[in-house]
Every structure is written in structure tokens, then in C-alpha cells.
Amino acid sequence: MQVGQLIDGRFRVERLERSGGMGAIYKARDEAAGRLVAIKTMQQPPGPQAAEDADLFARFSREAATLEQLDHPHIVRYVAHGRTEDLGARGAYIAMEWLDGETLGARVARGPLSIRTALEIGMQVADALAFAHARGIVHRDVKPANLMLCDWRADRIKLLDFGVARVSSIASELTGTGSMLGTPGYMSPEQARGEKPLDARTDVFALGCVLFAAIAGTPPYVADSVAAVLARLLEHDAPRLAAAVPGVPTVVDDLLFRMMSRQASARPQDGEAVRRAIATILPNLPEGRHSTIPPVIPTLSPRERVVASVVAVEAEAGDRFRVEAALAPLGLGAFGEQGYLFAVVSRLGAPHDHAMQASRVALALADGMPEAAIGVASGWLELDVDGRPHGDALERARSLAKTREQITLDEVTSSLLDDRFRLSGAFLAGRRDEGPADGPNASLVGRLPLRGAAGAEWALAGRTRELAQLQSLLDECVAEPIARVALIVGNAGVGKTRVLREFLTRVPSSVTVLASACERSRAGHPFAALPVLTTGGASRRGAALEEKLAAALAHGPVVVAIDDAQWGDDPSFRTLLGAAKKHASAPLLVLLCGRAAAKEAFFALGGRGAIAQEVLVTAPSRKLLDEIAARAKIDPAAASTANTPLELAALAAAPGVPWTKMFKQARLDAFEGPVRRVLRASATCPERFGERTVVATIGAPEEAMTVRLALDSLVGADVLAREGDTLHFTDAEMREAARGMLATSDAASV
Numbered sequence: 219m220q221v222g223q224l225i226d227g228r229f230r231v232e233r234l235e236r237s238g239g240m241g242a243i244y245k246a247r248d249e250a251a252g253r254l255v256a257i258k259t260m261q262q263p264p265g266p267q268a269a270e271d272a273d274l275f276a277r278f279s280r281e282a283a284t285l286e287q288l289d290h291p292h293i294v295r296y297v298a299h300g301r302t303e304d305l306g307a308r309g310a311y312i313a314m315e316w317l318d319g320e321t322l323g324a325r326v327a328r329g330p331l332s333i334r335t336a337l338e339i340g341m342q343v344a345d346a347l348a349f350a351h352a353r354g355i356v357h358r359d360v361k362p363a364n365l366m367l368c369d370w371r372a373d374r375i376k377l378l379d380f381g382v383a384r385v386s387s388i389a390s391e392l393t394g395t396g397s398m399l400g401t402p403g404y405m406s407p408e409q410a411r412g413e414k415p416l417d418a419r420t421d422v423f424a425l426g427c428v429l430f431a432a433i434a435g436t437p438p439y440v441a442d443s444v445a446a447v448l449a450r451l452l453e454h455d456a457p458r459l460a461a462a463v464p465g466v467p468t469v470v471d472d473l474l475f476r477m478m479s480r481q482a483s484a485r486p487q488d489g490e491a492v493r494r495a496i497a498t499i500l501p502n503l504p505e506g507r508h509s510t511i512p513p514v515i516p517t518l519s520p521r522e523r524v525v526a527s528v529v530a531v532e533a534e535a536g537d538r539f540r541v542e543a544a545l546a547p548l549g550l551g552a553f554g555e556q557g558y559l560f561a562v563v564s565r566l567g568a569p570h571d572h573a574m575q576a577s578r579v580a581l582a583l584a585d586g587m588p589e590a591a592i593g594v595a596s597g598w599l600e601l602d603v604d605g606r607p608h609g610d611a612l613e614r615a616r617s618l619a620k621t622r623e624q625i626t627l628d629e630v631t632s633s634l635l636d637d638r639f640r641l642s643g644a645f646l647a648g649r650r651d652e653g654p655a656d657g658p659n660a661s662l663v664g665r666l667p668l669r670g671a672a673g674a675e676w677a678l679a680g681r682t683r684e685l686a687q688l689q690s691l692l693d694e695c696v697a698e699p700i701a702r703v704a705l706i707v708g709n710a711g712v713g714k715t716r717v718l719r720e721f722l723t724r725v726p727s728s729v730t731v732l733a734s735a736c737e738r739s740r741a742g743h744p745f746a747a748l749p750v751l752t753t754g755g756a757s758r759r760g761a762a763l764e765e766k767l768a769a770a771l772a773h774g775p776v777v778v779a780i781d782d783a784q785w786g787d788d789p790s791f792r793t794l795l796g797a798a799k800k801h802a803s804a805p806l807l808v809l810l811c812g813r814a815a816a817k818e819a820f821f822a823l824g825g826r827g828a829i830a831q832e833v834l835v836t837a838p839s840r841k842l843l844d845e846i847a848a849r850a851k852i853d854p855a856a857a858s859t860a861n862t863p864l865e866l867a868a869l870a871a872a873p874g875v876p877w878t879k880m881f882k883q884a885r886l887d888a889f890e891g892p893v894r895r896v897l898r899a900s901a902t903c904p905e906r907f908g909e910r911t912v913v914a915t916i917g918a919p920e921e922a923m924t925v926r927l928a929l930d931s932l933v934g935a936d937v938l939a940r941e942g943d944t945l946h947f948t949d950a951e952m953r954e955a956a957r958g959m960l961a962t963s964d965a966a967s968v
Contacts, residue, residue: 224249226302229257229313245316248297252555254316254606255297259309282312284355292346294366294376318519318602319370322432323362328917330435333463333470334503335372339365340429341496342375347425347489351418358416360424361404362431369963370519402447403437404428407480410448418488425492426456426477426485434462438478455480469499518899518916521961525884526564526607527576527596527631530615531583533559537590544582553606558616562599562607566738567813567888568710569880570864572596573634575738577646580625593618594646596630597880600961633871636715638735680842681717687833688721692729692807696775699805701798703828706811708835711864711881715781717835718811725777730770732778736785736812760793767797767806775805783812795828837862861951882955886937894959896928897937901956902964906944 223231229246235256236243244257260278282299289295297313322339325331331339343365350357357364359379368374402410406423409416431437438456441447456478460471473495479485486492533541533554541552541559552559563575573596580592595614599607618626625646632641640647688704695702708714722731770776778794780786794808810816817832838846843866847857850870859878860866868877886897899915900907913925929945932938937952938945947953957965 225257225311226298226300228298229255229311231257246313248313249554254602255313256316258312258314260311278310278312285312285314287353288350288355290346290349292342292375292377293349294378317366317368317376318521319366319368319374321363322365322367322375322428325367326362326432326435330463331372331432333433333466334500336429336432337470337496337500337503339372339375339432340425341493341500342373343377343425343428344489344493344496346375346377347418347421348493349489351421351488351490356416356418357421357424358409359401359404360421360428361401362428363401365428371963371966402444402451403439405451406482407452408482410451417482419482419485421489422477422485422487422492423479423482425489426474430456430459430462430474430478433459433466436462452480467499467503470503473499518895518902518964519961521600521602521963522894522898523598523600523609523959523961524564524887525569525572525597525880526562526599526611527569527572527594528599528607528611528615529561529563529576529579529583530558530593530595530612530619531560531587531590532557532619533587533590537587540586541583544586545579550579556616558619560607560612560615562612564599565887567885569596569630569868569877569884570634570636570711571738572884573631574636574639576631577625577627577635577639578737580646581649584624588624590624591619591622592625593621593628594625594631595628596634597628598958629872630875633868633875680838681713681720681835684717684833684835685721685724687831688717688809689724691831692725692775692777695805695807696729699775699803701802701804701806701808702830703795703798703808703810704831704833705817705829706809706833706835707814707817709837709862710813710885711862712835712837713863714811714835716863717833718779718781718809722777722779729775729777730773732766732770732776733781734779735781736783736787738782738785760789763793764797764800767801771801771804771806775807777807777809779809779811781811783810783816784814786810786812786816798828859951878951879955879958882951883958886955886959889931889935892924893928893931896925897932897956898959898964900929900932900938900945900947901953901960906946908943908945 221231221233225231225246228248228250230249232245232247232254234242234244242259244259246255246257247253248255279299279301282296285296285299294317295315297315299310299312301310343360347357347360357377357379360377364378366376366378368376404424404427406416406420409420427438439447439451441450456475458471459474460466460468477485477492486495531537531541538552538554538559541561545552545561550561550563552561554560561576561579563572563579566572566575573594576594576596580594583590583592593615595611595618597609597611597614599609599611601607614628618628623645626644627635627641627646628644632644632646635641639649684706688706691702691704694700706714706718722733725731767776767778778797780790780794791810794810798806798808843860843863844854844857846863847854847860847866847869850866852866852870853873856869856873857866860869861878862881865877865881868875887894889897895916896912899912902915903911909922909926909929912929913922916925929938929940933940933945936948937956939948947956
């Protein structure tokens, strides 16, 4: 089977999980229900063995039908089964729910569980077995590898491989080898002797062995070979748990000894009897060294939660090509679910970057699919191990697409867009003109984005120093005359664009202003920073800008301003740097406004020596933010959580959104994967912690150096602070934002 193959017209294969001589297990998506499933396939081999296994598929189907009866919270859920030519002429499959987590075997391999935790697991398994035993079904292969801790939680146990283990050719991990039912070390003596029929008590024996292994850290029957294990099982009574775990309560020791009795008649009769016995023990289990509950999730799950914007479009199967064609130039892909196609934008460093990119996606889709209804929503998503998103933002985008309007935005998204986008209430009407900027300076300045609903009057608040620096540079360029290059640098949302825009409105009419803004959707494309300043294709933009500059400088001073320069490109930067050198004795001021990435890119091209001044735009003081909030009539209590003018602007537009947490987490989401993993691990640690604690939380001692490098990066980014051998988050808000990155299952364990 190939990745992407459709099984039985319903299940889309995503990847192979494991395989053997008789079949395989695949991860797939149920396109009818929009959920993940596990597909177990069975392929009858050709040749002489085919005759011997003539009834294999009949038994496979009977066992699948049995699974269909077992609807229980602690048994893996049946989805479908059948035979299909998609698997070959003689292929069959069973589809079951997909489970994330780890097996009990994997968990115990890292160390034994507490007695209480093991018994709580045992009671869930006994409850599942009781349900099956009441229907005359015996599992016959209960073992740690067949018990899944869903989402890595001990209170969410699922029993796997139910019924399939009753088929001898399938019992040995899909290999088609072996004739014994069960697994040595966990099979009952009667199983080892090949007795038939087996009843519920053989599952009771196996569960006793599982609980022994979970508490002691090793199975009750251990030897150098399978034959030696079976000999010990048949000739000797089970060992006492108390001998392996001194101090274990007698009632627990006695229960496991009875469950593992060589005589089936001496064991509890079925799963229900075991469940009742454990239920009697648990409330009276004394507190002590062996009854405390250690963390059952010693490692983080691969899942994580991100800030994102989602575009949803109602589409049929045939529309996928058109959607993907529209998304390809923007570097995005699409995935389908329940009649909708989705595109997700995340990890760009700031929520407004997500919202603007998602809005560009929506407009691109509307151009190619004018009949389609499109919804755009922003918020949080949880990503599974394959990066598949789930969560509120996805559902809100889907809901907005159902309004039948072409592009509908949620309140969060519309609050984050700047005036490059035309809005009509909750609807995205289009983009403002992106053609060459000609005409009076006022219209040119108007091409720079202004974000937020509260207006341009915020631009002057507390920015006297930055404006004075820029004015001094312009005065120097005009008086000398001389060409200067300056950087306006600051973190997302602190007000860089407002400073630039306000400065340009103050430029005298005798100065020509050429203004442009880069966009994330064009990042890295040659001359992507210059289209508003020039005409013609990309190959002509460098020469066109030079011609335009020469013409403008012939009439007087010129200011070239590029906003959002972090999304710029090397050819554009080289052209601007070359223009400043060529016209070194002309009244030319080149302003690059952006985040630190713009500065790094410009320096990498050799522009460090050309920078006359770096204007650092920092976040306003708390007092100034309060003054801005009062001017915009924002509730003081809500405004007290905002750290930047952009957060205040968003808060003015949508007061009920947790903007501060969203902005902080979006910044953290932009770190590379290994750094994010260390960051999530740090969020689960005590307030002050060491490197060893983080390594232990990740559960990978061999990655200690990677953890150290990631922690150094986080310290350098002012996310963490280091004091001697201990670390801590720089503030409570940062720690809360990092916790927001935790998947639901991980957050529940903190």
C-alpha cells in the first residue's frame, strides 16, 4: 500500500506504522468521518501456505465482527472491516480508532509504577475483560504491549488487539509464525500446554503477570530462552510480589498470587471478579513508599499547541487541485476534512502576521474559486504528531465558511489587519491598490500599513526621541548633501510602523518619498521589496528603481522607506545598498524598518558599514501605555495586561480576546522545533529548575547537549534567565505563554 492510497473508497493512507509477513498496520484518515484510524491489513500469502490457511480470511472477518460488538471505553474502538482489491486480490482489513500515547510496556521499561497506579490500570483492564468475558470472548494475549496509555495517561487505558489474537496465524505480531496463542511470560499454563478451550481465567492469569511486571519492573517468569520460561511456568508456582517489592501490602500480594495460580480453579473466575477485588483494595491501600503516585507522563508528548490563523473553504474532491494551485505560491498546503479544505498559517512570530497571510490566502482562493464560500479565523490549534491541526480556530473557520459569503473573517482576524486590506464589516472585500506609487507624498505615505482600530494619533505617543533621530538624519542628508542608510528596529507590535509613518508625514513637500512595505507571502522572492516603487517584471525592478531614483534626485532630496523589511530579499537590499553608494553625494535617505531579522540580513550582505544610524524602537513604558489606553477609552483593567501599542489596538477592537497571551505565545511558537520542545518542558518544571530537570522531563538523557544549547538560546532571547545553575522564566506572563504551548494531555499533568 502506498501513502495517499484510498482504501475501500474511505480510508486515505498516511503512513506505514509496522509490518510483518502476514500484514501491516497503517495510519490513515477516515475521509467519511474526518478522523484518524489504524488500518490493520491481512494478506494471504501465495503458494502452498495459502492452501493451509484457506479459512484465514473467514476467521479474520469473524474476529472483526466480534470487535464490532465490543463498544467499551477501555477497548480500542472498532470502525470498519472488509475485503477490497485495493489490498490485492486476497486482501482484507480492519479499521480501528487511532490512539496517541505509549504502551504500558514502553512505560514500565523506564521504571516500575507505584502500587496504586498499577492497580488503577489493572481495574480498567479488568473492566474491559469483564465486558468481553460476559459475551463469551477471551482475549488470550493480555500483555503490556497490548495496553495503551492513551495520551500518555494512566487513567485512559485501552486494550488492543482484541479478538485478532484468537487466530493463531495472527497472534505472533502478524508474522504468520508460531502455533501457540499468547506471549511467553504472560500466557497461562493451560495455554502453554495447548489446551482447548481456554476460558476467562487465562486472561486473569495474564493480567496478574502484567500487574506483577508493572509494580516489580520485571515479569514474574524470566529466563534465558522461551523454552526455559515455559518450563518455569509449568513446573513452578508464580513468585510472590512481596519477594520482589518488600513492604507491599499483603492483600495486594495475595491477589496477584491467586491470579497467577497454576491451577485455573484457584484464580478469580473472570475480569469482573478481578475488578471487584481491586475496587475493594484501592480505598484501603495504605499511604507509603509504594502507594504514592509518581508522574505517569515522565516525558512530553509530541503534540503542541500553537497560535494560528485558519482558512476554510467549502470544496468538493475535484476542487483540491484549484485550492493547492492557489496556495502553492504562498508556500502553503491544504488538507481536507468533512467537505472542507483548510490552510493553516502559524509560527511567523506574531498574530498579525498570521492574520495577514491568511487573508492573502483567502483572496487568492477567491480569485481562483469565485463561487466558493471562505472563512478565516484566528486563535489556538493543537497539532498532533504529524502536524495535523485540531481545535477551536479550525471549527470557527469552518463555521464562517458556512455563511455562504465569499470571505468572512472572525473578530480576532479582522482586529489584526492593517489598512492594506479593505474590510466591509465582517467581510474581506479585497486589497488596496498595489501599483507603482506616484503622486504627492501624502498618497505615498498612505501606502504604508497602519494597524489597529484606534487610529494614527497613537503614533506620536512617547516617540520624540526616535522622531528626532530620523529628522536629524534627513537634515544631514539635505544639508551636506550626503546619502545615508538607517535601520528602524524593534520587536513585533512595539510601534515601528507608526514611527516611520509619522516621520514621513512630517517630511517637507520638497522631498520625494518612495515608500513600500514587504509582505510575508513574497519573502525571499527576488526584488519582492520593490514592486510598489517600480514598474515591470522582477528582472527589471533593480534597473527601474535606479532610473526612478536618478530622476527624483535630479529634482531634490529623496527618502526611500521600506517597512516590514524582515520579509525583504537580498536583491532588493543589494539594490538599495548599491543606490546609496552610487549616489553617496546626493541628498538620499534610505530607511529600512523591521524586526531584528532585517538587520541581520542587511549586515550579512555587507551593509554594516553603510548604516549611519540604528533607531531602536522599544516597547513604551507602563505609564505611556496607560495614557494610550485612556486616550483610546480602553478599560484600564484590560489594558494593564497589554505590553505594546499593537496589543492595545487589538484590545480596542476586540476586548474579550486574551491578546497578551496570544502575542507572547506567537513569539515563542516561532522558535525551531528542538527549542520549542525544551521550552514546553521548562514550562512543566518548578518555578526554578536546572538543566537536569529539563532533560528528565524530555526523557532523553542522550540529548543533554541539545537541551543545553536550546536553553542558551532561550536565555539569549530573554525568555529564560540563568542564575548560577538554576533557570527561571523572565516573567510570569512568559511562563504562562509557554504553558499555553502544551498539548491538552501534557497540560493536564502539570
